[in-house]
Amino acid sequence: MIRLHNRRGALIGLGLAAVLTLGACSGNDSPGTTGIGQTTTANAQETAASPAKVSVQPGDGAKDVAPGDAAQVTVTDGELQTVTLTNPDGKQVAGELSADKRSWTVTEDLGYGKTYTWSGTALGQDGKQATVAGSFSTVSPRKQLSASLNVGDDQTYGIAMPIAVTFSSKVTDKAAAERALSVETTPETEGSWAWVSDTSAHWRPKEYWQPNTQVKVSANIYGLRIGDGTYGKRDVSAAFSIGRSQIVRGDTTTHHMQVIRDGVQIADYPVSYGLDSDPGRVTHSGVHVVMSKHATYSMSNPRYGYTDVNVPWAVRISNNGEFIHGLASSVWAQGKQNVSHGCLNLSPSRAKEYYDGVLTGDPVEITGSTQTLSAKDGDYSDWTYSWADWTKLSALAS
Template sequence: MTETRNRKTGKIIAVVAMCAAVAAGGIGVATAPSWAGQAIASESASPVRNTPGLAAPVVKAVELGVTPTDGAQSVNPAAAPSVKAINGQVKDVVLVPADGGTPLEGTLSADGTTWTAVDPLTFNTAYNYSFTIVDEAGRETKKTQTFTTVAKANEADAAVYPENGATVGSGQPIEIVFSEPVINKEAMEKAVTVTASSGQAVAWRWYSDQRVRIRPETFWASNSKVSVDMKLFGVDFGNGMIGNFNSTVSFTTGPQRLAVVDDITKTMKVYFDGQLVKTAPVTLGDPEWLSPTGFAVIMEQERHSKFNAGSIGLKPGDKGYYPPLTVEYANRLTSSGVYVHQALESAWGAVGRSNVSHGCVGLLPDDAAWFFNNMKTGDVVQTLNTGAPAVEPLEGYGDWNIPWAQYAQR
């Protein structure tokens, strides 16, 4: 009898000791004791046991996901910071610049498990995160973290032509010049959307990692509204460079104005929306300075333009050299100095008869004034039958000399 009493007493002491350990919050590997008869089912559906067994709540550990991670460097400012809890909730989230300032606004999901920042981050800024995690038993844990965004040296931007609000000719391609090389061109093309009221599709032509042109298959339809929507904030250019802005540039095109110059007939015929509106005699480049053929776009217009033979490589004593002079009604076609302009007085007798220029299209005074006043930047001049090659794409805007099927090839 005494031995039996001792065994019972030992069992009671063992059970009391185990209950005390669980009540004290001990954490360890739980196994089913031999006296329980069978394994206790999982209690993941309820934080408090409501079936026979150990008299203590069993709570799942909270799994926490925080973006950006603690101590992260060179964080993309477009990354949306967030705090997410599994098997718990988050509250009291504060995300603020480390050197002070206004905390970023954020939203909390309906179930209280996820907080997401609404305001964008800024470049070259350290941020402090503080938040509270609540587990399924109502216990709270406060946490703090830090991260730093991309330095200003890694910011990238871009410039667009035509400028916002401009009105240009229907031959004007869009040009985007990026401040940094674009390695992932496909991603960049997805980040920039070009739409035209005419519904014309466009193609991209990359001339380098930093320069791209965009145009439709044919000239822009008359009086089109064209929009260039650039979602570049946070776009990875490559080499650690990150886009720093979003912007929309819109411009309008005028009528389709095309001047066709033919060296055989020594004439210029000007068409507005396909209708002939002007015919004028011309003089073109002489045999040593042939005028380039193909399409060119008027780049700029100057009522009075200073010409210098040195800009085309001539110096005093060279054949074809001329002293600095001022030319009337100048319409630039190429960056190297091909213009449509009023012919010099000494060349008026050659207009319509022979070629005496250094590659420019020369007009008589009245015709030059008409051209200057009625044609605009972005309008097109097509030159035929000179025997010279076509205008190179980057010699101004010679993009229209590239066949459409080849234009988008990188």
């Protein structure tokens, strides 16, 4: 009996040893800790919540801010609760909060020469509020520059139509101005801006427009720095369409011109072109673009002894005096000789037929003459450049 009692005691001792051993192994699985309570405290310290960090742009105290610059509040380690930007009259400026509530951006134009004040709150990950605060002042420009377009809303143009943005004075920072210009097309169309002068930038597609293309051009220059203390006065934009394809092809040596519409020749007119033997009267070879049309037009050229000669159904194709128009007095030469002063003479009835179907922006391709159209011959000489040369005229060309 005594031996049995001692055996039971030995078993009890072994059980206690096993429990102690298991406890020691559990402690060794988590280095640097001595118990469950201590581990929980360490994890809490590692995941401590952060306060919200608010940033305003323009920053507090900023001066001479361009109204076109971005105005925004951002927050890290938190979310924006309320944001207000107030003008000097106490009116709130419109803005938009991002979906993740981490930024708020001004969505309306700021004014020139005004002070704006930020206010609002953000909630940090630590559950505490942070303040949105500060103020800034916009610039009072020494000079403002405006822009105008050669295209209009809801108008339809021909497949060679260039887009022209003309500025009210010389642009010294052409790169800044060009970044504010945009052309959106459906379908997508490859094209480029080019500075044809210090006051004018043109956009031209690489090839003729695809018929029925929808186009929107914008010059978002308001509030923009354009160099030498000059800022943009207002934005301008227009949405227009490209119509059917129509191309005139004329050869001065054959004394004819053909009208091709949507790939089909619809007319072949006898023409009298400019007198080839006189450099002052020759019709230039090259791609002309229809600039305007007039039911009647008064023509003058004192050098050649005529003023205020009214001609019917006049379609301007360059700024060097070239038109397609009717002229009854040269019908005898049309289709046979070139006797005009640079224009394409048709009979009045044929001129009317062409006039009725023409669009501003239609190309007129002339070949065969002794002189070639160049950039100096008018505002719509964009097609006188090769594509490689055209793209070099961009202020953003690399």
